Amino acid sequence: MKFFVGIVLLSLAAVALADLSCSNVPVDMTTKWIDIKHSCVDAMRKQIQKEIHASYQYLAMAAYFSRDTVNRPGFAEHFFGSAKEEREHALHLIEYLSMRGNLTSGVTNLITSPTVKKSEWSSAVDALTDALNLEAEVTESIRGLIITCETDPDSKYNDYHVSIFST
Numbered sequence: 001m002k003f004f005v006g007i008v009l010l011s012l013a014a015v016a017l018a019d020l021s022c023s024n025v026p027v028d029m030t031t032k033w034i035d036i037k038h039s040c041v042d043a044m045r046k047q048i049q050k051e052i053h054a055s056y057q058y059l060a061m062a063a064y065f066s067r068d069t070v071n072r073p074g075f076a077e078h079f080f081g082s083a084k085e086e087r088e089h090a091l092h093l094i095e096y097l098s099m100r101g102n103l104t105s106g107v108t109n110l111i112t113s114p115t116v117k118k119s120e121w122s123s124a125v126d127a128l129t130d131a132l133n134l135e136a137e138v139t140e141s142i143r144g145l146i147i148t149c150e151t152d153p154d155s156k157y158n159d160y161h162v163s164i165f166s167t
Contacts, residue, residue, distance in 0.1 A: 003044045040149035040162065041102050044093050045110060047145045049089035053114035054138050058083035061127055075124055082131065086138070096162065 030119035065072040096111070097103050103110070121127040149162040 040145075041097070043145045043148040044097060044102075044162065047141055048090045048093050049114070050114065050138050050141045051086045051093070054134055055083045055086035055090065056114045056116055056133055058086060058119075058131070060119050061121070061131065062159075064120060064127070072124065075127065077078055079127075090127060137154070 058079045062069060062076045062083060065075035065079060090111075094103070118130065121130065146162060
């Protein structure tokens, strides 16, 4: 009954609003789309590679701690979560490049197969140290990406939106 009443009320509201017209004068704004400059696109592609590499490295860590000879399910779960997070960062950047129209060419070399640096650790502390170093490396790269896109010396435009999509 509530559903039916809601539908009737929405229909009446739609009929009442249909007679309204807008008399606003359009604002004089540029409609030209400002393209991302090459240095920013190149930096974003490198960051995507770093994020994918970090995801693979975390998967290797998770697989190591999932082994029945190591059997550290808490560590495995943590590293599986870290792998997912890094993969999502890469996807955000890919979505941003796509949204801005920069995935019309060169898509085949956007993601290359990363190599895993290490697949075994002598202790949990050793793995956590490697994870901390990897996280610092990726974070440093993100900072560099944002600086490159916001302060492109070849352009009078700054791409401030990339900082939203790179986190």
